[in-house]
Amino acid sequence: MQTAQRIIQQYRRKRVLVCVTVALLTLILTLGIRFISQRNLNQQRTVAFTAHSVNALDKVLMPLQAGQHDLQKLVGLPCSDAQLMLRKKAASLQTVRSIVLVKDGLLYCSSIFGSRDVPLRLVQPSLPSTDDKLVLSTDKSLLKGSPVLILWNPVSDDGESGVMQIVNIDLITRMMLEPQRPLITDVSLTVGDKYLRYGQNVSDTMTTGDDSAILRQTSRHFPFAITVSGPGASEQALVYLPTQLPLALMLSLLLGYVAWLATASRMSFTWEINLGIAAREFELFCQPLLNARTQQCVGVEILLRWNNPRQGWISPDVFIPLAEEHNLIVPLTRYVINETVKQIGYFPKTPAFHIGINVAATHFRHSVLIHDLNRYWFSQHPAQQLIVELTERDALLDVDYRIVRELHRQGVKLAIDDFGTGNSALSWLEKLRPDVLKIDKSFTTAIGTDAVNSTVTDIIIALGQRLNIELVAEGVETQEQARYLRHHGVSILQGFLYARPMPLKDFPRWLAESASPPAKRNGHILPIMP
Numbered sequence: 001m002q003t004a005q006r007i008i009q010q011y012r013r014k015r016v017l018v019c020v021t022v023a024l025l026t027l028i029l030t031l032g033i034r035f036i037s038q039r040n041l042n043q044q045r046t047v048a049f050t051a052h053s054v055n056a057l058d059k060v061l062m063p064l065q066a067g068q069h070d071l072q073k074l075v076g077l078p079c080s081d082a083q084l085m086l087r088k089k090a091a092s093l094q095t096v097r098s099i100v101l102v103k104d105g106l107l108y109c110s111s112i113f114g115s116r117d118v119p120l121r122l123v124q125p126s127l128p129s130t131d132d133k134l135v136l137s138t139d140k141s142l143l144k145g146s147p148v149l150i151l152w153n154p155v156s157d158d159g160e161s162g163v164m165q166i167v168n169i170d171l172i173t174r175m176m177l178e179p180q181r182p183l184i185t186d187v188s189l190t191v192g193d194k195y196l197r198y199g200q201n202v203s204d205t206m207t208t209g210d211d212s213a214i215l216r217q218t219s220r221h222f223p224f225a226i227t228v229s230g231p232g233a234s235e236q237a238l239v240y241l242p243t244q245l246p247l248a249l250m251l252s253l254l255l256g257y258v259a260w261l262a263t264a265s266r267m268s269f270t271w272e273i274n275l276g277i278a279a280r281e282f283e284l285f286c287q288p289l290l291n292a293r294t295q296q297c298v299g300v301e302i303l304l305r306w307n308n309p310r311q312g313w314i315s316p317d318v319f320i321p322l323a324e325e326h327n328l329i330v331p332l333t334r335y336v337i338n339e340t341v342k343q344i345g346y347f348p349k350t351p352a353f354h355i356g357i358n359v360a361a362t363h364f365r366h367s368v369l370i371h372d373l374n375r376y377w378f379s380q381h382p383a384q385q386l387i388v389e390l391t392e393r394d395a396l397l398d399v400d401y402r403i404v405r406e407l408h409r410q411g412v413k414l415a416i417d418d419f420g421t422g423n424s425a426l427s428w429l430e431k432l433r434p435d436v437l438k439i440d441k442s443f444t445t446a447i448g449t450d451a452v453n454s455t456v457t458d459i460i461i462a463l464g465q466r467l468n469i470e471l472v473a474e475g476v477e478t479q480e481q482a483r484y485l486r487h488h489g490v491s492i493l494q495g496f497l498y499a500r501p502m503p504l505k506d507f508p509r510w511l512a513e514s515a516s517p518p519a520k521r522n523g524h525i526l527p528i529m530p
C-alpha cells in the first residue's frame with residue numbers, strides 16, 4: 001500500500017512534468033514560429049531584391065529597344081548625314097553612351113567620334129551577328145575599363161550591317177548589384193558568358209564569395225540574369241534566432257506558470273478522489289461485530305476500499321486523512337451512506353442489526369449530516385439500527401452537541417471510535433453522551449503483553465461500565481484477547497479472529513456459515529466459550 005506522502009509526491013511530479021512540458025513546448029513553438037516567419041521574410045526580401053534589380057535593368061534597355069527602328073533606317077546613310085540624328089538620339093537616352101552604325105562589318109559612324117573606319121570584330125569579337133544581341137563588355141574608348149552593355153540590332157540578312165547602342169551601366173550596376181548584408185552578400189549580372197560583380201570588372205568566370213547562389217532570376221525581355229548569393233534564408237533566420245530567446249523564454253515561463261495554476265485542482269490527489277467518487281471506484285466492505293457471549297453477529301462496520309484503476313489499491317489510511325484534509329470527507333461519506341442504503345438488502349432486516357458508518361467531525365457542522373441522513377438514509381426507511389462512528393482523533397470538541405441530540409432524537413446511535421487514543425478531556429463524554437465506545441485496537445493488542453496499556457484498557461472498560469456506555473473492542477485477533485475482553489464485560493467484539501472486512505455481497509454467505517455449527521464453518525474458527 002502506498003503512503004499518502006508518496007502519492008502526493010507522485011502527483012506533484014506529474015504536475016511538474018506537465019508544466020515543464022508546456023513550458024518547453026511553448027519555447028520550441030515560439031522559436032519555431034519566429035524562425036519560420038523570419039525565414040519567409042528573408043525569402044521575400046531576396047525575391048523582391050532580385051526582381052527589383054532585373055526590373056531596373058529592363059527599364060534601362062526598353063527605350064533602346066523601342067527606338068531601334070528609327071536608327072536602323074540610318075544604316076547605309078553617309079556618316080555626315082546620320083551623325084546629327086545619332087547624337088540627338090544618344091542625348092535623348094540618358095543612359096546611352098554612344099550609338100554606332102555598322103555597314104558590312106565596318107564601324108563607320110559613331111555618335112561621339114563621327115566618321116570612323118574600324119572593323120567591328122576588332123572592337124567586339126562577338127559582333128556583328130545575324131540576331132539581336134546583348135553583350136556585356138568593357139569600355140575601351142572613353143571611360144576605359146567601365147562596364148558597358150551593347151545592344152546590337154542587325155539590319156541586313158547576313159548580319160554584317162546594323163546598329164550598336166552602347167549603354168553605360170557603371171552607375172546603375174553599382175546600385176543594382178550592391179549586396180544587402182547579412183542576407184545578400186553578393187549580386188552578379190550575367191549576360192551570355194560574361195559576368196559582372198559589384199565592385200569588380202567584367203569577367204569570363206562567375207566568381208562568388210564563400211556563400212552559394214540562393215536565387216537567379218532572368219529577365220523576360222532581355223537575355224540577362226541577376227544572381228544573388230548569401231548564407232540562405234534559413235541559415236540567416238537561425239542566426240537571428242538567439243535575439244528572440246528572451247521573449248520566447250518569458251512566454252514559456254508564463255505559460256508554464258499558467259499550466260501550474262490550471263493543473264492545481266486537476267492534477268492532485270484530491271482531484272483523483274473526486275474522480276473516484278464520480279466513477280464509483282470506491283467499494284463498500286463490511287466487518288462483522290459479534291456479541292461477545294453468544295457469538296452472534298449483531299452488526300457490521302462499513303469500511304471503504306478504493307481500487308483506483310490508475311494507482312491500484314489505495315488504503316483508507318491514505319485517502320481518508322487526505323479527504324479530511326481537503327474537505328472531501330463529506331462527499332465521500334455521503335457516497336458511503338447512499339451506497340449502504342442501496343445495498344442494504346445484504347443485511348438482516350431487523351432493528352437488532354447494527355450498521356456502523358464512519359463519519360468525520362466536520363460532517364457534523366451546520367446540520368450537513370442530518371440533512372444527508374434525511375436525504376439518503378431515512379428517506380429509504382431501513383429497518384437496521386444506524387450507528388455513527390465518530391473518530392476521537394477528529395476535533396470532537398468542535399462537534400455541535402445540538403446535532404448529536406438531534407441524531408439521538410432520530411434514533412441514530414453515536415459511537416466514539418478509536419477510544420483512548422485522542423487527547424480530549426473526559427468532560428465531553430458527559431456532553432456527547434455516546435451510546436458506544438469502540439476501544440482502539442492498540443489496547444486490544446496490548447492485552448497480555450503490555451502492562452501499561454492493559455491497565456488503560458481496564459480503566460476504559462470501567463469507565464464505560466460506570467457511564468453505562470456499550471463497549472466494543474476492535475482488532476481482536478487472538479482467543480486470549482477475546483476471553484479477556486469478555487471476562488471484563490466488553491459486550492461486542494470485532495476483529496480478524498472472526499472475520500476480515502469483506503465485500504457487502506459476501507456478507508450473507510459469511511453470516512449463514514457463522515450461524516451454522518462450528519464443524520461446517522468454512523475457515524472461521526470461533527473462540528471456545530470459557
Ligand code: C2E
Binds near residue numbers: 317329336417
Ligand atoms: P477504523 O474505523 O478504526 O476501522 C477499523 C480498521 O481496523 C479497519 O481498517 C479494519 O480493517 C481494521 N481491523 C479490523 N479488525 C482488525 C484486526 O483484528 N487486526 C487489525 N490489525 N486490524 C483490524 P481499514 O479498513 O484499513 O480502515 C482504516 C481506517 O480508515 C478506519 O479505521 C477508519 O478510520 C477509516 N475509514 C475506513 N472506511 C471509512 C469510511 O467509510 N469513512 C471514514 N470517515 N473513515 C473510514
Ligand code: CA
Binds near residue numbers: 358417
Ligand atoms: Ca470505525
Ligand code: CA
Binds near residue numbers: 418441
Ligand atoms: Ca477504530
